[in-house]
Amino acid sequence: MNTIADISASNAAHGVPRSITEGCVSLQAPGWSVGAVAVRGTGHVRAGLPCQDAFRVTATPDGFAACLCDGAGSAENSELGAAAVADAVCEFLAGHPGVAPESQEVLKIARAAADSAAARHGGELASYACTVLAVLVDRNQLTTIHLGDGVIVAGVAGRPAVLSAPDRGEYANTTYFVTDTRAEQHLRIQFLRLNDTVRSVVLMTDGPQRVLLQSRTGKVSQVVEGVAGWHDQAGHAVATDALETTVSQKIAPRAQDDCSLIVARRIWAEDEVIPAICPSCAAWATVGRRRNGRVSYHCPECESAFQKKRKRPSSAPPGASTR
Amino acid sequence: MTNLNFRECDLIDNPSTRIPICLCLDVSPSMSGNPLFGAAPGTVGVPIDELNRGVAAFFEALREDPSAHRAAEVAIVAYADGQQLVRPFSTIDEDRAPVLQLNGNGTHIGSAVEHCLDLLEERKRQYRSTGVEYFQPWLVLMTDGKPTDTSHVQAGPRASALVDDRKLTVFPIGIGNGANLDALARFSPRTQPLRLDGLKFREFFAWLSSSVSCVSRSQPDQSITLDSSAIAGWTTL
Numbered sequence: 001m002n003t004i005a006d007i008s009a010s011n012a013a014h015g016v017p018r019s020i021t022e023g024c025v026s027l028q029a030p031g032w033s034v035g036a037v038a039v040r041g042t043g044h045v046r047a048g049l050p051c052q053d054a055f056r057v058t059a060t061p062d063g064f065a066a067c068l069c070d071g072a073g074s075a076e077n078s079e080l081g082a083a084a085v086a087d088a089v090c091e092f093l094a095g096h097p098g099v100a101p102e103s104q105e106v107l108k109i110a111r112a113a114a115d116s117a118a119a120r121h122g123g124e125l126a127s128y129a130c131t132v133l134a135v136l137v138d139r140n141q142l143t144t145i146h147l148g149d150g151v152i153v154a155g156v157a158g159r160p161a162v163l164s165a166p167d168r169g170e171y172a173n174t175t176y177f178v179t180d181t182r183a184e185q186h187l188r189i190q191f192l193r194l195n196d197t198v199r200s201v202v203l204m205t206d207g208p209q210r211v212l213l214q215s216r217t218g219k220v221s222q223v224v225e226g227v228a229g230w231h232d233q234a235g236h237a238v239a240t241d242a243l244e245t246t247v248s249q250k251i252a253p254r255a256q257d258d259c260s261l262i263v264a265r266r267i268w269a270e271d272e273v274i275p276a277i278c279p280s281c282a283a284w285a286t287v288g289r290r291r292n293g294r295v296s297y298h299c300p301e302c303e304s305a306f307q308k309k310r311k312r313p314s315s316a317p318p319g320a321s322t323r
Numbered sequence: 324m325t326n327l328n329f330r331e332c333d334l335i336d337n338p339s340t341r342i343p344i345c346l347c348l349d350v351s352p353s354m355s356g357n358p359l360f361g362a363a364p365g366t367v368g369v370p371i372d373e374l375n376r377g378v379a380a381f382f383e384a385l386r387e388d389p390s391a392h393r394a395a396e397v398a399i400v401a402y403a404d405g406q407q408l409v410r411p412f413s414t415i416d417e418d419r420a421p422v423l424q425l426n427g428n429g430t431h432i433g434s435a436v437e438h439c440l441d442l443l444e445e446r447k448r449q450y451r452s453t454g455v456e457y458f459q460p461w462l463v464l465m466t467d468g469k470p471t472d473t474s475h476v477q478a479g480p481r482a483s484a485l486v487d488d489r490k491l492t493v494f495p496i497g498i499g500n501g502a503n504l505d506a507l508a509r510f511s512p513r514t515q516p517l518r519l520d521g522l523k524f525r526e527f528f529a530w531l532s533s534s535v536s537c538v539s540r541s542q543p544d545q546s547i548t549l550d551s552s553a554i555a556g557w558t559t560l
Contacts, residue, residue, distance in 0.1 A: 212334065
């Protein structure tokens with residue numbers, strides 16, 4: 001299994017971060033604390049299969065890009081396909097902030113990555129089949145890219161909500177992959193504006209989705225917002241280590257399948273003020289003035305004023321104030 | 324204070340993915356094995372008894388399999404010149420396998436299949452409305468004779484269309500020498516009907532339950548290959 005030390009060593013050796021197929025990685029991006037984990041499913045361990053999920057996260061000048069791919073269980077080289085596609089899509093997003101990408105373009109890049117993996121390692125292109133879940137956060141713009149199952153969730157005002165829902169065929173054992181001829185019809189891209197109420201963005205493959213998303217109602221488990229909140233209590237490395245342990249012990253045994261998540265939590269720099277909920281009307285209030293360690297808020301909804309103590313989590317990671 | 328933990332009760336307990344399996348079984352008098360009631364000459368043993376033992380063993384095997392017993396939902400339709408729903412779709416819990424009785428006179432296989440297809444459609448509709456995920460349904464079709472009406476002319480293409488659309492898997496099984504495999508083939512455009520070797524129902528149902536177990540453990544898009552080499556043990560071509 002890759003450790004963070006391995007990854008940083010490998011990153012140093014290659015000059016660029018590479019996608020991870022099993023293990024965890026975390027980083028501080030401008031305004032965001034990001035962690036990603038991939039845990040091999042208990043079913044895969046039993047069957048002697050590798051972890052077929054892969055992810056890549058990278059900081060950008062104004063946010064971060066992240067991509068998570070789930071290699072098809074039926075495709076023999078799918079872990080290589082997932083790693084190549086996660087790498088390529090993440091790099092593409094990081095290089096094109098501020099523009100909503102075309103689905104054709106994204107698919108072309110994903111397919112080219114799967115193609116070159118096939119050229120390197122041999123085998124049919126279809127044996128490199130994988131899904132795609134990706135986000136780009138650029139200041140207050142959020143781009144989501146999604147093909148197949150898995151889910152992208154946003155924590156809005158403390159509650160997790162589905163941003164991009166799983167898309168699969170009629171049966172539980174079918175979904176859509178980059179190598180499918182009709183992938184373009186199923187690739188979904190959204191270009192969203194982030195307001196201050198959005199405090200976390202979480203991507204997950206269908207493994208954790210089974211225990212974190214209610215299939216009938218689309219309700220997301222509060223656990224998703226809970227684990228994102230760990231970044232407020234501890235640094236990204238500690239929070240992500242804890243996430244990896246939790247996923248291995250509590251989520252993967254229930255899901256059986258590989259379990260991967262990318263968790264991004266918004267952080268506010270020292271001179272910024274954390275948005276607060278208005279005690280009268282529960283709307284998100286904007287800032288008034290800061291004085292003697294107290295912040296005066298003004299609620300735009302009900303016009304009421306209230307004060308809060310200026311408080312940052314004591315264990316906030318050093319360098320949190322990057323913005 | 325840092326508390327990097329969550330309550331496990333906050334995890335969502337989605338219902339397990341189901342495999343609807345409809346057994347469509349011939350209980351016409353010839354299943355007694357008695358030539359006076361139309362059984363093929365040379366039948367050794369009592370087919371209906373062996374069938375009952377096979378179904379009971381199937382239930383037992385599913386119950387003992389940790390993944391299959393939560394996934395498999397079995398319905399049983401017994402048919403002769405009419406059809407009867409002996410067991411509606413449900414998972415195998417503590418209930419015993421029903422004991423099938425000889426009934427009616429004739430083999431209206433087509434209307435029995437139509438009934439099964441309606442049941443499967445209804446079950447899938449229920450899954451969708453309750454957010455239960457499911458695998459492609461299975462229809463196990465058994466007969467020891469040939470159709471005594473023309474209902475298969477209509478039902479055959481309906482089942483075949485579903486199979487071609489990958490909406491149904493059909494297991495067509497002929498029992499003994501009197502079974503008309505051509506009639507069974509009308510329902511199964513992809514797989515050839517198999518003729519059970521003697522009365523090896525138990526071997527067939529053991530294979531079927533291990534196939535259910537295999538599917539219930541499969542991951543998204545893992546292609547499911549049923550172990551066809553094992554079939555050789557209980558069929559004759």
